[in-house]
Amino acid sequence: MTQTVALSRRSFLVASMAGGAVLTLDASVVLAAASATAPADVLNAFVRINADNTVTIGAKNPEIGQGVKVMLPMLIAEEMDLAWEQVRIEQTDADEKLYGPQVAGGSSATPRNWIPMRQVGAAAREMLVMAAAKKWGVDPATLSTASGTVVQTSSGKTATFASLAKDAAAQTPPDLAKVTLKDPAAFKIIGTSKPGVDVPKIVKGEPLFGIDTRVPGMVHGAVVKCPAHGGTVASFDDAGVKAIPGVLGVVAVNSGFVPEGKADTLVIVADSWWKASKAREKLAVKWDDTAVTSFSTAKYEIDAAKLIAGTPQTSVFKAGDPDAALAKAAKVVTADYEYPFLAHASLEPQNCTGLFKDGKLELWAPSQAPAGGRAETAKFCGLTPDDLTIHLTRIGGGFGRRLLNDYMVIAGQVAKAMPGKPVKVLFDRTDDFRHDFYRPAGWHRLTAGLGADGALVALKDHFATFGADGKPVRAAQMSPGEYPAPVVPNVDLGVSYMATNLATGWLRAPSSNAMAFVFQSFLDEVAEAAGLDLPELMRRTLGEPREIPGERAKFHTGRARGVIDAVCKTAGWKGREKGRGFGFYFSHLGYFAEVVDISMADGALKVDKVWVAGDIGAHVINPLNAMNQAHGCVIEGLGQAMVGQKIVQEAGAITADNFGDFALMRIDAAPREIAVEFVKTDFPPTGLGEPALPPVIPALANAIYSLTGKRHRRLPLEVV
Amino acid sequence: MSVSLTVNGRKRTVEAEADKPLLWVLREDLDMPGTKFGCGAGLCGACTVHLDGEAVRSCQTPIADAAGKQVTTIEGVAMNELGKRVADAWTALDVPQCGYCQAGQIMSATALLKQNPKPTPDDIDGWMSGNICRCATYLRIRAAIRKAAGLPAEMADASALPAIGVSGEQLA
Ligand code: FES
Ligand code: FES
Numbered sequence: 001m002t003q004t005v006a007l008s009r010r011s012f013l014v015a016s017m018a019g020g021a022v023l024t025l026d027a028s029v030v031l032a033a034a035s036a037t038a039p040a041d042v043l044n045a046f047v048r049i050n051a052d053n054t055v056t057i058g059a060k061n062p063e064i065g066q067g068v069k070v071m072l073p074m075l076i077a078e079e080m081d082l083a084w085e086q087v088r089i090e091q092t093d094a095d096e097k098l099y100g101p102q103v104a105g106g107s108s109a110t111p112r113n114w115i116p117m118r119q120v121g122a123a124a125r126e127m128l129v130m131a132a133a134k135k136w137g138v139d140p141a142t143l144s145t146a147s148g149t150v151v152q153t154s155s156g157k158t159a160t161f162a163s164l165a166k167d168a169a170a171q172t173p174p175d176l177a178k179v180t181l182k183d184p185a186a187f188k189i190i191g192t193s194k195p196g197v198d199v200p201k202i203v204k205g206e207p208l209f210g211i212d213t214r215v216p217g218m219v220h221g222a223v224v225k226c227p228a229h230g231g232t233v234a235s236f237d238d239a240g241v242k243a244i245p246g247v248l249g250v251v252a253v254n255s256g257f258v259p260e261g262k263a264d265t266l267v268i269v270a271d272s273w274w275k276a277s278k279a280r281e282k283l284a285v286k287w288d289d290t291a292v293t294s295f296s297t298a299k300y301e302i303d304a305a306k307l308i309a310g311t312p313q314t315s316v317f318k319a320g321d322p323d324a325a326l327a328k329a330a331k332v333v334t335a336d337y338e339y340p341f342l343a344h345a346s347l348e349p350q351n352c353t354g355l356f357k358d359g360k361l362e363l364w365a366p367s368q369a370p371a372g373g374r375a376e377t378a379k380f381c382g383l384t385p386d387d388l389t390i391h392l393t394r395i396g397g398g399f400g401r402r403l404l405n406d407y408m409v410i411a412g413q414v415a416k417a418m419p420g421k422p423v424k425v426l427f428d429r430t431d432d433f434r435h436d437f438y439r440p441a442g443w444h445r446l447t448a449g450l451g452a453d454g455a456l457v458a459l460k461d462h463f464a465t466f467g468a469d470g471k472p473v474r475a476a477q478m479s480p481g482e483y484p485a486p487v488v489p490n491v492d493l494g495v496s497y498m499a500t501n502l503a504t505g506w507l508r509a510p511s512s513n514a515m516a517f518v519f520q521s522f523l524d525e526v527a528e529a530a531g532l533d534l535p536e537l538m539r540r541t542l543g544e545p546r547e548i549p550g551e552r553a554k555f556h557t558g559r560a561r562g563v564i565d566a567v568c569k570t571a572g573w574k575g576r577e578k579g580r581g582f583g584f585y586f587s588h589l590g591y592f593a594e595v596v597d598i599s600m601a602d603g604a605l606k607v608d609k610v611w612v613a614g615d616i617g618a619h620v621i622n623p624l625n626a627m628n629q630a631h632g633c634v635i636e637g638l639g640q641a642m643v644g645q646k647i648v649q650e651a652g653a654i655t656a657d658n659f660g661d662f663a664l665m666r667i668d669a670a671p672r673e674i675a676v677e678f679v680k681t682d683f684p685p686t687g688l689g690e691p692a693l694p695p696v697i698p699a700l701a702n703a704i705y706s707l708t709g710k711r712h713r714r715l716p717l718e719v720v
Numbered sequence: 721m722s723v724s725l726t727v728n729g730r731k732r733t734v735e736a737e738a739d740k741p742l743l744w745v746l747r748e749d750l751d752m753p754g755t756k757f758g759c760g761a762g763l764c765g766a767c768t769v770h771l772d773g774e775a776v777r778s779c780q781t782p783i784a785d786a787a788g789k790q791v792t793t794i795e796g797v798a799m800n801e802l803g804k805r806v807a808d809a810w811t812a813l814d815v816p817q818c819g820y821c822q823a824g825q826i827m828s829a830t831a832l833l834k835q836n837p838k839p840t841p842d843d844i845d846g847w848m849s850g851n852i853c854r855c856a857t858y859l860r861i862r863a864a865i866r867k868a869a870g871l872p873a874e875m876a877d878a879s880a881l882p883a884i885g886v887s888g889e890q891l892a
Contacts (some may be wrong), residue, residue, distance in 0.1 A: 063818075064818055065816070065817035065818025065819065065820075065855045066817070067817075193814075195811070195814040196814055196816055196819075198816075198819060199810070199811050199814060199815075199816055199819070200811060202816050202819035202822050202823075203794075203798075203807040203810050203822065203826060204754070204794065204795065204798065204807070205752070205753075205754020205755065205793065205794030205795040205797075205823050206754065207753045208819070209756075209819075209820060211753070211756070211757065212753040214751065214753070220748075272740075272744070272748050272749075273744065273748065274737075274740050274741070274744040274748065275737075345854060346818075346820075346854060347756075347758050347764065347766060347818070347820045347821050347852065347853075347854040347855075348756070348758075348818070348820045349757065349758075394818075394819070395818060396756070396818050396820030397818045397820060397854045397855060398818075399854075426757075428760055429758070429759040429760055429761065624814050625814075628814070628817055628857060628860065629817075631856060631857070631858075631859050631860075632817055632855050632856045632857070634856075635856030635858060636856055639856070658759050658760075658761045658763055659759055659761070659763040659764055659852065660761075660763060664852050664854055665856065665858075666849045666850075666851075666852060667844070667845050667848045667849055667851070667853070667858040667861060667862070668845040668846065668848075668849040670856065670858040670859070672841065672859075672862075673859075674859060
């Protein structure tokens with residue numbers, strides 16, 4: 001996969017490998033389509049045809065469990081007309097110049113690659129057909145392909161792709177923008193269930209993950225980090241640590257959180273991680289943290305209460321005159337909602353392996369966004385980005401944690417300090433909880449006004465969250481298109497910011513995971529005041545099918561309506577019923593409506609069943625994986641709401657120690673049944689890693705209200 | 721100290737501190753990284769192995785306690801018929817998402833079926849609740865255990881797999 005040779009922009013070359021040929025596609029068009037900023041003079045390599053007529057396809061994106069390692073090759077294989085049994089999949093290295101964007105985030109792989117990856121496959125197929133036409137001296141239009149073979153039906157001539165590979169590689173590559181893509185009616189692979197490519201290895205325990213990286217001569221690093229975020233190392237005494245046999249030294253590094261030239265992390269390097277980890281108790285450190293120890297959950301709560309009672313510092317969206325409309329409203333509904341900081345808690349703790357040799361840095365990185373890691377690591381190591389080679393490992397859970405690359409930045413600096421020695425840096429669970437990029441907490445004061453006819457005429461929110469200089473911190477944004485703002489005539493989405501020392505970040509369905517709870521729970525209150533149920537309020541406010549322009553994406557009211565109707569039908573929704581709740585949300589281009597059925601047994605809340613209806617466009621590329629993603633989203637959302645997930649801060653530091661303090665949903669609390677249905681609409685397919693998550697949280701909160709009569713407006717829900 | 725133990729049927733001798741957990745001996749000293757580190761505190765189950773046939777958390781098992789014992793890890797679980805059935809069910813139903821927890825899940829599930837060959841759904845939930853799956857593949861874990869036990873798929877199991885496309889059986 002990596003043995004590609006860049007000759008010229010228009011070249012399509014063959015480099016001989018053991019018994020095979022590399023088809024290197026000129027993918028400048030792929031890149032142009034995928035990213036306006038990508039350089040135009042690059043080559044791109046995805047396809048290798050092997051001598052036995054199997055075809056190796058490069059999977060370029062990081063695999064975090066979302067199934068992209070199968071999904072992207074499916075697109076190429078479809079257009080190449082391969083039988084799936086012929087396909088072999090290999091993870092590529094991180095190299096955006098070769099492969100285009102390589103990000104596991106934003107549910108973006110499907111919408112970004114749907115056309116470009118198919119073009120890659122179609123171009124390869126076209127060149128194989130051209131090669132056969134030339135060889136046989138026939139018109140290419142008389143040829144067809146199937147299962148990795150070119151066929152001329154009239155003459156009965158056939159040739160395998162393998163027999164044509166070298167000739168195909170000598171063909172002038174077609175313009176990717178002009179290759180003919182299949183009519184979806186002819187799809188044989190897209191829309192069929194394909195199991196995970198690594199599953200046979202996973203069930204045998206074969207090394208796959210970043211933590212499994214083993215490089216000859218490798219040593220191990222355990223981290224000691226300033227408990228209060230943003231604090232730095234004032235001084236340290238490593239005499240006790242160095243006295244331990246097997247300990248090689250202590251390296252002070254900047255994980256990217258503190259100003260350049262300062263260190264916030266000490267890495268103890270030893271011949272075993274267990275030893276390095278144990279040695280931490282012998283390390284005496286003085287931290288310089290006085291500037292950050294005043295931050296705490298208790299302080300945020302006091303400050304937020306003051307903020308939302310006052311006038312918003314700024315507004316993200318205003319329409320009409322909400323105060324006047326509220327003064328005239330027949331009914332006014334007001335409520336406060338809030339949610340806490342959250343950690344990601346991916347099961348594989350943060351880690352990265354590095355080797356610095358001859359001025360070059362090689363990394364084995366479980367990163368969701370390796371390009372960012374490359375730039376940042378290069379910066380902190382005093383190298384240029386091109387000095388880094390990054391191998392992508394399988395990732396034991398992303399959820400957004402690994403979109404930021406502190407572990408890579410740390411491993412790079414430690415490796416640089418020990419030239420020639422491969423070193424794996426690994427967090428333990430406590431490090432992982434206490435040094436995350438947290439989903440930021442938020443507080444909302446909402447007011448809605450209903451007209452005499454029950455119509456929603458005014459909406460105000462005062463959202464208190466974290467930010468500085470009038471701007472939100474990462475992942476604390478509120479969208480001006482937050483539903484129902486675009487369909488209400490008088491709106492003010494006001495925001496106020498306060499400071500935090502915590503690094504914040506994107507957690508699966510960022511901002512949506514919180515906003516869905518706030519707005520869909522509040523709308524359930526509004527619906528009740530209007531004498532409606534939430535699906536009906538949604539239908540009335542959505543109105544006629546149309547596209548509403550948005551900040552990042554258009555919102556189609558007809559598609560929203562489609563999934564609302566679908567889930568109401570499959571769940572047998574009959575209006576407000578005890579123990580049932582509904583929620584809808586649009587995020588990451590996906591429309592999802594969900595119904596949750598709950599019961600109380602022995603004072604404990606039980607989720608009995610969840611119904612999901614989703615619209616992610618015309619195709620569900622891999623239904624088998626789609627179901628798994630939908631289940632994952634639903635159970636993760638329920639977990640955020642139900643099992644006590646909350647990150648607490650004291651004196652600038654996070655208190656969570658392990659899974660005892662930050663519970664994840666376990667199998668005994670997971671619903672027995674999750675019924676998932678996809679509504680197919682004539683739109684290009686979009687991603688599924690995230691959009692099924694947000695609506696389940698308000699659906700649960702609304703179900704609890706319907707069962708107990710108590711409205712829960714704070715996450716995690718304290719039900720019993 | 722020098723410790724001898726049998727791992728997946730093979731006699732091994734390692735030199736390690738007496739309190740070094742079996743987990744880290746497996747991963748670091750025996751080059752068997754299939755057993756996973758998730759919490760180091762007995763809370764997640766990612767490190768589950770069998771010690772003389774019993775499921776234990778290897779992060780909580782000092783190597784000294786494993787001396788002279790039989791250890792089975794994910795790398796060797798398919799060496800016996802039951803373990804192979806479980807691993808095959810996992811493959812057939814495409815259980816993993818990220819896959820990180822699955823070694824521990826398979827080791828726990830195998831131990832469950834060994835002492836309870838026909839578990840009820842409540843038995844499954846009770847036994848498996850020590851194993852976290854952060855990706856939440858729980859519906860398929862339940863279905864795979866039932867499949868390995870030769871129990872019929874329940875309604876709930878059916879909802880773990882797509883209505884369209886390929887059923888678990890056809891995938892096998
Ligand atoms: S690593 Fe042993 S139980 Fe979590
Ligand atoms: S599959 Fe990712 S933790 Fe279970």
